[in-house]
Amino acid sequence: MNSSRLIIALVLLYLPMAAQVPAAEIEVRGAYGGVQSFWDSGARLDDYGINAIFTGGHWLQPAQVARARAEGARVFAEFATLNGGEYVEKHPEAWPVDEKGERSPKADWFMGVCPTDPGFRAWRMNELREILRRLELDGVWMDYVHWHAQFEDPNPILPETCFCPGCLSAFQAATGARLPEGGTAEKARWILEHQENIWRDWRCSVVTGWARDIKEIIRQERPGALLGLFHAPWTDQDFGGARRKILGLDFGQLAGVVDVFSPMVYHGRMGRDPRWVGEYVAWLSESLRIKAGKFPKIWPIVQATDEPAAVSPQEFEEVLRRGASGAASGVMMFTASAVAHDPAKLETLKKVYLEWAGKK
Numbered sequence: 175m176n177s178s179r180l181i182i183a184l185v186l187l188y189l190p191m192a193a194q195v196p197a198a199e200i201e202v203r204g205a206y207g208g209v210q211s212f213w214d215s216g217a218r219l220d221d222y223g224i225n226a227i228f229t230g231g232h233w234l235q236p237a238q239v240a241r242a243r244a245e246g247a248r249v250f251a252e253f254a255t256l257n258g259g260e261y262v263e264k265h266p267e268a269w270p271v272d273e274k275g276e277r278s279p280k281a282d283w284f285m286g287v288c289p290t291d292p293g294f295r296a297w298r299m300n301e302l303r304e305i306l307r308r309l310e311l312d313g314v315w316m317d318y319v320h321w322h323a324q325f326e327d328p329n330p331i332l333p334e335t336c337f338c339p340g341c342l343s344a345f346q347a348a349t350g351a352r353l354p355e356g357g358t359a360e361k362a363r364w365i366l367e368h369q370e371n372i373w374r375d376w377r378c379s380v381v382t383g384w385a386r387d388i389k390e391i392i393r394q395e396r397p398g399a400l401l402g403l404f405h406a407p408w409t410d411q412d413f414g415g416a417r418r419k420i421l422g423l424d425f426g427q428l429a430g431v432v433d434v435f436s437p438m439v440y441h442g443r444m445g446r447d448p449r450w451v452g453e454y455v456a457w458l459s460e461s462l463r464i465k466a467g468k469f470p471k472i473w474p475i476v477q478a479t480d481e482p483a484a485v486s487p488q489e490f491e492e493v494l495r496r497g498a499s500g501a502a503s504g505v506m507m508f509t510a511s512a513v514a515h516d517p518a519k520l521e522t523l524k525k526v527y528l529e530w531a532g533k534k
């Protein structure tokens with residue numbers, strides 16, 4: 175066989191494998207929240223092929239971390255970042271201010287905190303250090319990393335914030351903008367009319383700055399641990415570009431800081447078809463130019479909960495597989511306890527994860 179025929183033969187041999195994601199490339203078979211439900215039922219994580227857990231750092235105990243590790247799972251702590259209904263009640267200076275100069279109301283159940291408030295920032299970062307010192311973690315997954323808004327709904331709430339005195343002076347200091355005299359509403363109107371792009375760029379830089387500082391704290395406290403991001407599953411076009419414009423998430427900037435993107439592709443809650451999960455992963459893979467085995471990676475979180483309508487075991491299997499498609503190298507479900515309480519979904523999870531683990 176001459177060399178060109180050999181190459182053609184090798185390409186033909188490889189093509190059928192390239193058409194599907196080989197199980198070996200799905201490095202993370204994750205479970206988000208409620209892992210205790212698995213243990214309470216007498217199961218072990220490795221019985222179900224789970225090799226990573228993602229759960230709230232505040233509640234997580236060293237004994238649970240040790241048990242997860244003993245069962246072959248990596249442990250990632252969810253870290254609630256810019257939410258804080260209780261915090262703004264106690265510290266009204268950190269309440270986000272809208273373009274009318276008023277406190278922006280709660281967005282459904284969510285209450286964001288002003289990201290430039292120095293007291294809040296110091297408090298949150300201390301909390302992070304405490305979690306990293308207390309627990310032997312493989313990484314930290316930031317949650318609620320965006321300016322005050324509600325995106326986990328088919329009809330998102332997208333206010334213009336924050337025009338508090340701290341944000342206005344930070345914006346001026348960072349950009350050299352010379353704001354007009356007058357009240358907050360006048361200043362906000364002037365910014366949105368004359369400096370909108372600069373304003374939105376600055377807001378993105380504030381969010382990226384949080385991610386960068388969190389990464390630095392991880393580097394100091396637990397070198398080698400990963401930084402992940404749970405985020406709105408929106409493209410550049412969805413809701414008029416609101417992901418960047420209102421939430422302040424610039425994926426290009428964040429890709430230089432975050433190790434793993436975890437889009438919250440909750441198809442049922444967002445009124446989407448299960449196929450959309452795969453479409454979004456494909457868009458994100460392309461947009462971030464993900465390369466196999468390199469950072470940043472994509473490990474989406476898919477919906478298992480029956481809310482607002484039931485998610486059947488077949489639908490759950492579909493979103494798991496679509497979540498782990500494209501350049502994604504892992505997946506997890508919202509939530510592990512929703513699966514643990516549903517025998518049919520539990521069987522589905524076991525089938526898919528053990529298949530990926532190569533233990534059919």
Ligand SMILES: [Zn+2]
Pocket residue numbers: 270271288289290291336337338339340341342
């Ligand atoms: Zn502010």
